[in-house]
Amino acid sequence: MPLVAIYLRVSTDGQNAENQRRELEAVATRSGWTVVEVYEDHGISGAKGREKRPAFDRLMRDAARRKFDMVAAWSVDRLGRSLQDLVSFLAELHGLGIDLFLHQQGIDTSTPAGKAMFQMLGVFAEFERAMIRERVNAGLARARAQGKRLGRPQIAADKEAAVRASLAAGMGIQKIAKSLGVGVSVVQRVKRQL
Structure with missing residues (x-):
């Protein structure tokens, strides 16, 4: 019976990870996994590094202690937005003999096909982040062109x-x-x- 760590993350304080938690716990029950711990970062962007994501950092430290055999997450974008960070994360897990399960993508990295698919998904997550950045910058440029003042209001x-x-x-x-x-x-x- 594999020992599994569940990782949850939401980007803003207005969101909650309850749907992620409920679904991943149901998958664990159906698959016969034993959930050893749930790690949750709340209100933290996936673009932030490990040092800015306390639950993710704790997950990685516990992985090094071999407290579990697999990490289960809702989706690849819950783990991170940078291909380099995702590939590094996967390499670190596999170096420790720990697999990764991604529910939304149906990926299990204990298989060669799962490893290849994970790397492709990382490319798309990074692309999505770049597209969001471009849309935000285009919106700011449009606002400036319309004469809107950006930033904090001036003091009297x-x-x-x-x-x-x-x-x-x-x-x-x-x-x-x-x-x-x-x-x-x-x-x-x-x-x-x-």
């Missing part, structure tokens, strides 16, 4: 003058921000403009 002129005066008087950045009720970044921006 009197507040900016007060920040300048406080900086000239030698006050610290955090003290100015707190006393005037503005963000530290606002004070830093005004200081850079001096």
